[in-house]
Amino acid sequence: MKYVLIGTGNIANTYLAAIGKLPNSQVVACVSRSGRRPSTAPDLPCAASLAEITIPFDAVIIGTPNGLHHLSAVEAARLGKHVLTEKPLDIHRATMDAMIDACRHAGVTLAVAYQRRTNPDNITLKRLFEQQAFGRIFAADLSCKFWRDQAYFDSGAYRGSWEGDGGGPFMQQACHNIDTYLWFFGMPAEVTSHFATFIHPIEVEDHGAALLKYENGMIGTIIASTAARPGLPARLEVHCEKGTFVTLDDRISYWAIDGIDNPASAAPAANGNNANSAAVTDTARHEDILRDFEAAVRDKRPPLVDAESARQTTELILRIYGRQ
Numbered sequence: 001m002k003y004v005l006i007g008t009g010n011i012a013n014t015y016l017a018a019i020g021k022l023p024n025s026q027v028v029a030c031v032s033r034s035g036r037r038p039s040t041a042p043d044l045p046c047a048a049s050l051a052e053i054t055i056p057f058d059a060v061i062i063g064t065p066n067g068l069h070h071l072s073a074v075e076a077a078r079l080g081k082h083v084l085t086e087k088p089l090d091i092h093r094a095t096m097d098a099m100i101d102a103c104r105h106a107g108v109t110l111a112v113a114y115q116r117r118t119n120p121d122n123i124t125l126k127r128l129f130e131q132q133a134f135g136r137i138f139a140a141d142l143s144c145k146f147w148r149d150q151a152y153f154d155s156g157a158y159r160g161s162w163e164g165d166g167g168g169p170f171m172q173q174a175c176h177n178i179d180t181y182l183w184f185f186g187m188p189a190e191v192t193s194h195f196a197t198f199i200h201p202i203e204v205e206d207h208g209a210a211l212l213k214y215e216n217g218m219i220g221t222i223i224a225s226t227a228a229r230p231g232l233p234a235r236l237e238v239h240c241e242k243g244t245f246v247t248l249d250d251r252i253s254y255w256a257i258d259g260i261d262n263p264a265s266a267a268p269a270a271n272g273n274n275a276n277s278a279a280v281t282d283t284a285r286h287e288d289i290l291r292d293f294e295a296a297v298r299d300k301r302p303p304l305v306d307a308e309s310a311r312q313t314t315e316l317i318l319r320i321y322g323r324q
Contacts, residue, residue, distance in 0.1 A: 001294050004053055004081075005030040005038065006072045007063035008046075009156075010279060011086055012038040015061050018283035018290055025294065028055045031072075050075050059109075059297070062086060065158040066166045070095035073110065077102035082109040084293050088175050088317070089310040091166025096314060100307045111293045111303035112310035114179040118288035119250040120265035122180055129184050133260060135241035140220045142181050144174035147231035147276045153202055160202030168204035170195070170317050173274060174224035177234045179305075179313040180250070181222065187312060188212035188220065191319045199227040210320045222320070231275030 003019060005012045008030050016038055019025050029045040030037060031053070037046050047053050050060065050072065059082035062072045069090045073083045083103060089112050090096045103110035116122060128134065146169060158164025165172045195208025206227040212220035233248040246254035255262035280286070289304070296303035318324075 001025045001059055001297070002028045002055075002057040004028065004050065004055075004057045004060050005044075005063060006050065006060050006076075007065075008032040008034075008036050008038045009063060011063040013040045014280045014283055014286055015063070015290075016040050018286040021283065021287055022290060022294075025290065028057050029053050050079065058082060059084060059293075065156070065164040066091050066171065067095075067158070067164050070099045073099040074102040077106040077108055077110075080106055080108060082293075082297050084111045084113060084289070086113050087179070087310070088112070088166070088171060088314045089307055091171060091314065093315070093318070096307070096311045100311070103307070109293065109297050109303060110307040111289070111296065112305045112307065113286065113289050114176060114305045114310060114313070115285035115289045116176045116180050116250050117183055117304055118285050118292070121247060121252045121263070122183075122250050124263045124265070125245075125247075125252075126183060128260070128263070133242075134238070134257065136216075137185070137218055137238060137240040139237075139239040140181070140185055140218065141237045142174075142177055142220070142222045143232070143235045143237075144169065144177050144222070144224045145228035145232045146173050146224075146226050146234075146274060147229045148173070148200075148206075148226040148278070150200060152278060153200055160200065160204055162204055165204060167317065167321060168195070168197075168202070168206050168208070169224035169226045170205070170208060170210075170222075170320050171314075173226055173278075174222070174234075175313060175317060176274075177236075178222060178224075178316060179310070181220070181236070182313055182316060183309075185214070185218070185220065187316060189215045191316070193320045193322070195320075199229075208320070233275055 060076040062085035069085050076083050153160040190213040193210035195205035200206050207225040210222045236247045243257040252264035292304045
């Protein structure tokens with residue numbers, strides 16, 4: 001598959017490295033409004049808009065600020081190109097619907113890079129949840145206490161803004177973990193939340209907490225922060241009638257479930273935690289997402305993270321922000 005990168009920030013380098021490990025795929029060009037090329041591919045052909053790309057290509061990878069994802073997705077769909085976008089799908093309900101409608105009308109695949117779903121332990125847990133192996137689950141507590149210094153927010157005018165990022169750690173840093181949470185437990189019936197800005201001079205929150213109530217009675221909590229210095233691993237604690245398990249950065253770290261041996265994978269950790277850095281240096285999980293995306297296109301099947309599923313993640317975050 002031949003790709004065009006839309007956006008040339010740090011995440012573009014991640015995709016260049018990941019695609020470089022796929023023998024039959026390549027990045028043939030990039031789109032940058034500023035004309036800046038990815039730092040690891042200074043000679044990559046570059047244009048100011050997708051319409052200006054004359055090199056044949058099959059799909060785009062969108063790595064622009066969150067609030068701009070829909071613009072590139074709709075344009076790519078009109079050109080008949082498949083779309084893989086960085087998380088989140090977008091930050092507004094109407095723009096997400098526009099992306100989904102445009103890609104459906106054009107008959108192209110639209111996928112989202114919530115790559116934590118490909119972690120081996122998460123895949124195992126998802127299967128156990130589907131088998132109802134834990135019995136009744138009554139509590140699931142997700143803690144995403146990360147740290148970002150001011151230099152991070154100063155690195156782009158859109159960072160820490162409602163228009164660009166669409167929110168603080170709930171929408172930007174913890175949405176990967178929230179996506180996995182939803183993948184496991186589904187959408188809650190009720191959401192109550194509190195959030196504020198404590199450390200950084202930004203317009204969005206840098207710390208908050210949400211209380212989730214499910215129709216089956218389960219009570220969940222989500223804490224998301226970029227103010228928790230020095231940054232801690234993302235932690236999920238699940239309590240059920242058969243016991244308790246804990247994951248740290250998507251790996252099972254504690255297991256006390258009656259009748260089920262600890263299924264923790266022996267595979268090396270991949271895509272580490274984002275406790276104190278936005279950089280992604282391990283591309284294994286992005287490689288997984290790319291392989292799945294290409295297989296979905298080839299086999300004409302939904303990708304692992306399809307747009308409708310990813311839309312639910314943004315929907316929950318909007319409800320946490322009180323945007324019903």
